Amino acid sequence: MDVLPLDRQVCFALYTASRAVTARYRPLLDELGLTYPQYLVLLTLWERDGRTVKDLGAALRLDSSTLSPLLKRLEAAGLVRRERRADDERSVTVRLTPEGAGLRARAAGLPARLLCADGLDVDELAELRVTLARLTAALTSAERGEIDAGALHG
Template identity: 60%
Template sequence: MSQPQPTATEDLLRLEHQVCFALHSASRAFGGVYREALRDVELTYPQYLAMLTLWEHGELPVKRMGELLRLDSGTLSPLLKRLEAAGLVQRTRNPEDERSVIVRLTSAGSALRERAQQVPRTIAASVGLDLDELQSLHGMLGRLTEHLDASVGSAAAE
């Protein structure tokens, strides 16, 4: 179903014409699907993203995790504290740089990966797009993010 095209200047301010609102709405809908899919692994969506990062990269400094997840330390630190309290990760000071904290999976955190294997399948079944459409959407969102990041970067430089 195609979106109506704005025809007049005032139509540019209609909510239904805002790409940002379409992305916001999709994000909220994804959140609901992820809440259901993650219930069995007992993780929130942000915790799941943090665990995906550790499952993929192994132990990481908190700073690098924040870069990968696009989260600031004020958001990431409490999230990691909750994962540590759940016994899924361990945080330790880097012996070579006391200012840096290293995050690593515990054996329970590593074992949780097996239970999380069904999450992407559940999400894919909920999306309503075939694999080609999903890959195309992923590529478009990646390009959109790059352009928006560059736009913010160039605006900050002015």
Template identity: 80%
Template sequence: MDVLPLDRQVCFALYTATRAVTGRYRPLLDKLGLTYPQYLVLLALWERDERTVKDLGAALQLDSSTLSPLLKRLEATGLVARERRTDDERSVTVRLTEQGEALRTPASGIPARLVCDGGLDVGELEELRDTLVRLTAALQRQGEIDAGAVHG
């Protein structure tokens, strides 16, 4: 059996699914004045406010060179505030403003729209998420092993 046809590739299925999901989110987030990456930052802060940039980066799996411009744009729109920590000048804390917290209510209906529009029930979506989390963790572990073999 030929393993190279495009429609047999997990990577392509993930790529097209990601594009479809973010494309479905776009009009919903446009109403809130947010991009998808900005929405992810707010989700992390709605889950736990007043996080360091380092902690946010870990939660979102983003490096600081990607996260910093996102935070600057969110700060410019008045949704978050960034403050240098007094106990460690190298560390910056990010917190929601009242305006950022106020977006939580209108944003709370967005995940349900994906359930309605996605053609899968909640259990199937949870199973898919859990499978993707396991896949991501396994690939990251293997990447760390491979990187150790190269440098070790």
């Protein structure tokens, strides 16, 4: 069996699914004046406000060179503020502004609006999320080691 056709590649299926989800979110997030990555930053802060940049990066799996411009744009939009910690000036804490905290109520309906439009039921989406989390954990833990190609195809 030839494992190289594009339509058999797990990586391509993930790529196209990610693009489709982001495209589906775009008009909903446009109503809030947010990009998808900005929305993800706000989701983490709505879960727990006052996170360090390092903690945000770990939660979102983003490096600081990607996260810093996002935070700068969110700060310019008046949704977050960055503060150097008094006890460690190298550490920056990110806090929601009242406007950023207030946006949570407007964003609360987004997952349900997306769910109604995607054709999958709640159980299927939950199973998919668990499978993707397992894949991410496996790939992350493999670090630089060999990955069993059979586990990623088919």
